[in-house]
Amino acid sequence: MMLPRNRATRRGNSLLELMTAVTILGVLAAMALPRTESTRTKGNRAACHVIRTEIELQSALWMRATGSFPTNSLSDIGIDPSYFPQGVPSCPVDGATYTIDADGRVVGHNH
Numbered sequence: 344m345m346l347p348r349n350r351a352t353r354r355g356n357s358l359l360e361l362m363t364a365v366t367i368l369g370v371l372a373a374m375a376l377p378r379t380e381s382t383r384t385k386g387n388r389a390a391c392h393v394i395r396t397e398i399e400l401q402s403a404l405w406m407r408a409t410g411s412f413p414t415n416s417l418s419d420i421g422i423d424p425s426y427f428p429q430g431v432p433s434c435p436v437d438g439a440t441y442t443i444d445a446d447g448r449v450v451g452h453n454h
Contacts, residue, residue: 402443405426
């Protein structure tokens with residue numbers, strides 16, 4: 344006697360059902376990925392702004408302590424751990440190094 348093939352006696356998913364589920368998940372992931380990338384970019388830009396402000400603040404403190412602003416490349420302030428304990432940070436957007444002008448303002452990095 345043969346049992347009828349219905350949902351009650353079937354024990355798994357067909358290949359077509361699995362492929363459909365994987366396709367749906369792929370479409371959902373493709374829709375979500377650009378949103379997370381945009382959020383990451385916004386976060387990196389905000390971090391760059393915070394780092395610029397921190398460098399300008401530390402440059403002003405260096406000016407008060409030494410009477411002159413740090414070098415444009417920040418090499419002198421970067422070796423003093425009381426100003427930047429982990430070293431002078433780099434831009435989170437493009438990885439470039441920060442430089443300052445004669446007034447202690449960060450040059451570039453207008454993301």
